[in-house]
Every structure is written in C-alpha cells, then in structure tokens.
Amino acid sequence: MSKCSTELGLTIPDPRQQAFCKACIYGVLRNYFSLSEDLSALIKKPLRRKDADIHMLILSGLFQAKFMQTPPHALVSENVEAARFLKKEWACKLINAVLRRYLKENQVDALDSKTHFDFNHPPWLAALIRQDWPDDWESILAANNAHPPLTLRVNPQRLTRTEYLETLIERNIEAVRTHHSPDGVIIKYPTPIESLPGFHEGHFSVQDEAAQLARLVLNIDKSGSILDACAAPGGKTTHLLEHLNEENSLLAVDCDQDRMKRLTNNLARLGMSCKTLIADATELNAIPEKDYKFIVLDGPCSATGVIRRHPDIRFHRQKTDIAKLATKQLELLQTLWYLLADNGKLLYITCSILRAENDNVIEGFLEANSDARTDMKNFPWGFKTKHGRQTLPGASNMDGFYFSLIKKRNKCHGQLAK
Ligand SMILES: C[S@@+](CC[C@H](N)C(=O)[O-])C[C@H]1O[C@@H](n2cnc3c(N)ncnc32)[C@H](O)[C@@H]1O
Known part of the structure; x- marks a missing residue:
C-alpha cells in the first residue's frame, strides 16, 4: 500500500490498490457505527471535529483489522504514514497506540454479538425496518452490510x-x-x-435482478404507447425498449438534466432510441399527449432497498425525509393518473422497503380514485403485500423493490375491463 498512501490525493494507478482503497471506504461506511463504538472504547476522549480525517483514518485501520487480511504491521505503519501525509504528526502516536491496542485485545468476536452497534444503521432506520418487517429485519440489516452481487x-x-x-x-x-x-x-x-x-x-x-422484474410485472402488449415518467438513468427504459416492437412507442421523461444525459448515453451504447423529455412529471401540462396505455412511475424514494449497493444512503437519509417522499410519490401518481388511458395500466415502483412509501401510498391513492384498482398477479418471488409485491434486500440475492400495478377503470362502461 505504500504507493497508494504516499500518493494520497493524486491518482492511484494500480487497480489492485484502487480496489483496496474502495473496499476500505465502503467498508467504513457499511460499518461506521460499530467501528466508532470500537474506537470510543479505545480512546479517552473523542477526537475534535476538525480532526474528522484522523477519526476516519483510524476507522479505516479498525476496519482492516476486523474484516480484511491486512498484515498487522502494514496496517499500523500505513495508517500512521497517512497521518503524516495529512500533516498531522501529532496523530501518529495516537493511531499507533489505538491500532496496536485493538490488535492486541483482538476484539474480533464482537462481530458475532448482536449489539445495537453491530447492525450499523442509524437507530431510527433500524427501528422503522424492524417495525415494518418484524420477522425479517435482522436479515435485512445484515444484507445491507453485505457485498451485493x-x-x-x-x-x-x-x-x-x-x-x-x-x-x-x-x-x-x-x-x-x-x-x-x-x-x-x-x-x-x-x-x-x-x-x-x-x-x-x-x-x-x-441491473439488479429485482429491478429486472419490472418488465414482467408490467407485461406490455405488443402495441400501445408507454410513458416512463421518472426514467433516468434509463435502467427500466432500456429494458422495456429491448422487448418492444415497432407498434409500441415510448417517451422517457425525467426532471434531472444530468441524469437524462446518462440515459441518452445508455441508449446510444445499447444501440436503441426513444423520445426523451426533460420535464417535471408533477406538472400535467409539461408532458405532451395523453391516454398512454402504460405508465411507469419509478420515482424518487428513500432507496432503503439498495443500501447494500450504496452504503452511504444510511447517512444521507433523515427520518423526516420519509413523509416528504411519500407526499411527492402521491403527487406524481395523481398527476400521471390523468395521462393514463381508460383500461391502461400504471406500474408504481420504488427501491424502498418502507411501507410508508409503498402500500401506504397506494392505499391513499386508491381511496382518492374510485376508477383505480390494483391488478397484481401472484408471482413466485418476493412477498405479497396488501397492494403489491415486495422483494427484500439479500433474499434470493436481490435488492429490495416494491411493485404495484394499478389498472384504470373504463368510465364510459362504469366497470373494470378485463
Ligand atoms: C429511482 S430514480 C429512476 C430510476 C430509473 N427509472 C431507472 O430504472 O434507471 C428516480 C428518478 O426520478 C426523477 N424525478 C424525481 N422527481 C421527478 C419529477 N417531479 N419529475 C420527473 N422526474 C423526477 C429523478 O431525477 C430520478 O432520476
């Protein structure tokens, strides 16, 4: 690692060193709470805010000691060296002492104990997952800390x-x-x-397998127009396009210009095309044409189903975000409903495992729209929920996704078309 450490801040040319650094960063994010707890047991007083870099450096050392095969001597000397590189000579002694003490006391068996900190989630999030999934919460939290396929x-x-x-x-x-x-x-x-x-x-x-299931749930006919309302960067758009024929047309909409660029690049790489539009899907007049036969709404959500792929989500998300997201999801659903043809189908998707963003949103929507009913088949994967189907992180090696297919009643005939 010496080359990697001495060139910190510059490019890291060796792919193995790059992979090692990435593993340390992701590892610290996944295990932040338990590593911080380990650290506080090893030092008398917490480090000052302005020394957050040293705090993270020691966590990285502890992570290597606990989870990686880094030889103890290299582990201590490289982390000490990194403090020197940061021009924090005073921290060298501290890092040396903390890591040596940890290695000596060898607290590896702490891994097996189900203490609060071993779950490595903010308490509010762990509690919410436990409340929504009383039989599965421990395996969900463990899956969130594991490597995804x-x-x-x-x-x-x-x-x-x-x-x-x-x-x-x-x-x-x-x-x-x-x-x-x-x-x-x-x-x-x-x-x-x-x-x-x-x-x-x-x-x-x-694309994770759970995200690939969207195509099967929507089950598009060989004709008809499709609106993908929150499409970027195009994972589901391109999947649908791969299976459409000339009778179908697809409009991909997203409000984020940069993410739309990624969608365009993905289309080009895969050798396909469709109409695209940068627009806010909560604004009814922003989207041209009406009477789409299929609408996909894979909108903004807490992303609590994909924490194993993005371990930093647990730090960015706040408890108060959940209600705000649910309000936005309902708003998007309601606007898009006006753009759906009679007998058309709208597929609501989230990569969340929280009921507040899933069944509860659909429940609110169904209460407000008498021409809507859910139309989910009995699939052999995931869990059946009141209004949809849910995959959970790690189960069958998949991410956590929620799907609810909603069919629009034909008002003229006053009954649901089959
Ligand atoms: C979960 S991501 C979509 C992922 C995409 N469907 C895929 O499979 O690759 C949610 C997307 O919703 C977009 N979004 C959020 N609010 C929106 C709005 N009001 N109108 C349109 N797009 C919106 C975001 O920019 C983001 O790209």
Whole structure:
C-alpha cells in the first residue's frame, strides 16, 4: 500500500490498490457505527471535529483489522504514514497506540454479538425496518452490510442470454443465470464492468435482478404507447425498449438534466432510441399527449432497498425525509393518473422497503380514485403485500423493490375491463 498512501490525493494507478482503497471506504461506511463504538472504547476522549480525517483514518485501520487480511504491521505503519501525509504528526502516536491496542485485545468476536452497534444503521432506520418487517429485519440489516452481487441484464437485441454465458465461459469468467428474471446473469466474482466482454458493444446493462422484474410485472402488449415518467438513468427504459416492437412507442421523461444525459448515453451504447423529455412529471401540462396505455412511475424514494449497493444512503437519509417522499410519490401518481388511458395500466415502483412509501401510498391513492384498482398477479418471488409485491434486500440475492400495478377503470362502461 505504500504507493497508494504516499500518493494520497493524486491518482492511484494500480487497480489492485484502487480496489483496496474502495473496499476500505465502503467498508467504513457499511460499518461506521460499530467501528466508532470500537474506537470510543479505545480512546479517552473523542477526537475534535476538525480532526474528522484522523477519526476516519483510524476507522479505516479498525476496519482492516476486523474484516480484511491486512498484515498487522502494514496496517499500523500505513495508517500512521497517512497521518503524516495529512500533516498531522501529532496523530501518529495516537493511531499507533489505538491500532496496536485493538490488535492486541483482538476484539474480533464482537462481530458475532448482536449489539445495537453491530447492525450499523442509524437507530431510527433500524427501528422503522424492524417495525415494518418484524420477522425479517435482522436479515435485512445484515444484507445491507453485505457485498451485493454483480448482476447483468443481457440485451436480446444483440444476443441471447445463453450466447452471452458461453462468451463468459470462453473467457473463464464464472457466471450463473438469474433465477426469476429470464434476462439476467450474475457474475460470480467482482469484475470491472468495462472489462466484461461486450460492454462497449451494448451486449448487457448492469441491473439488479429485482429491478429486472419490472418488465414482467408490467407485461406490455405488443402495441400501445408507454410513458416512463421518472426514467433516468434509463435502467427500466432500456429494458422495456429491448422487448418492444415497432407498434409500441415510448417517451422517457425525467426532471434531472444530468441524469437524462446518462440515459441518452445508455441508449446510444445499447444501440436503441426513444423520445426523451426533460420535464417535471408533477406538472400535467409539461408532458405532451395523453391516454398512454402504460405508465411507469419509478420515482424518487428513500432507496432503503439498495443500501447494500450504496452504503452511504444510511447517512444521507433523515427520518423526516420519509413523509416528504411519500407526499411527492402521491403527487406524481395523481398527476400521471390523468395521462393514463381508460383500461391502461400504471406500474408504481420504488427501491424502498418502507411501507410508508409503498402500500401506504397506494392505499391513499386508491381511496382518492374510485376508477383505480390494483391488478397484481401472484408471482413466485418476493412477498405479497396488501397492494403489491415486495422483494427484500439479500433474499434470493436481490435488492429490495416494491411493485404495484394499478389498472384504470373504463368510465364510459362504469366497470373494470378485463
Ligand atoms: C429511482 S430514480 C429512476 C430510476 C430509473 N427509472 C431507472 O430504472 O434507471 C428516480 C428518478 O426520478 C426523477 N424525478 C424525481 N422527481 C421527478 C419529477 N417531479 N419529475 C420527473 N422526474 C423526477 C429523478 O431525477 C430520478 O432520476
């Protein structure tokens, strides 16, 4: 690691060192609360706010001691060296003492104890997950702290899943088919995406298996217009496009210009196109045309179902965000409902595992709209909920997603069309 440490702040040329640094950063984020607890047991008084860099450096050392195979001598000397690089000579002695003491006392068995800090979630979030999933909360929190699989979605416009798996075998890359999505492949060992065969040629996209289930739930007819209302960066848009035919048309809308650029780049890489529009989907007049046969609303949410992929979410999210997000989700639903044709279907999706953003939003929506009813099939994956279906993080190796398909009653006939 010496090269990596001495060049801190500059580029890190060796990919293995880069991977090591990334593992430390993600590891500290995933285990922040328990590592901080370990640290406070090792020092007499907390570090000052202005020494947050030293705090994080020691956490990184503790993470390496607890979870990685870093040799003890290298672990201590490299972290001491990093403090010197930060021009905090005074901290060298402290880091040396703390890490040596930790290694000596070898508190590794703390890993197994289910203390509060071992869950590594803010208390409000752990409590909310426990309340919503009383039988599953511990496995959810554990999954949030684990490494997610690298899951791909094969582009059938380029090749079949079997053909892609054969290409991987030829390159000695171990991979298996996803269980529930007919389009997915799981790469067994972490591999840089761009080094996988066919990335630049658009042979696949990176997408968790749960997100791939959206296509199966929506089950689009071979004709009809589709509005993807919160589309960027285009994971679901491109998946739908891969399976549409010429009778279908798709408009992809998002309010975020930068994310829309990513959508456009993804379309280009995969060799496909559709109409795109930067607009706020809560503004009815911002979206051209009406009477869409299918609408996808994969809107803003707490992302509590994908914490294993984005461990920093637990730090960014506040308890007060949840109610605000639910209000926004209901507002989006209500606006988009006016754009749906009679007998049309709207698929509501979140990557949240909180009822407040899922069943509760749909419940409020159904109460306010007598021409709406849910229309979910009995799928073999996830959990059935009152108004939809939920996958939980880690279960069947998938992320946590919620789906609710809502059908619009044909007002002229005053009854629900089959
Ligand atoms: C969960 S992400 C969508 C992911 C996307 N469907 C995919 O599969 O790649 C939510 C998106 O909603 C967009 N968004 C949030 N509020 C919006 C609004 N009022 N109108 C349109 N888009 C909105 C965000 O910019 C963000 O790109």
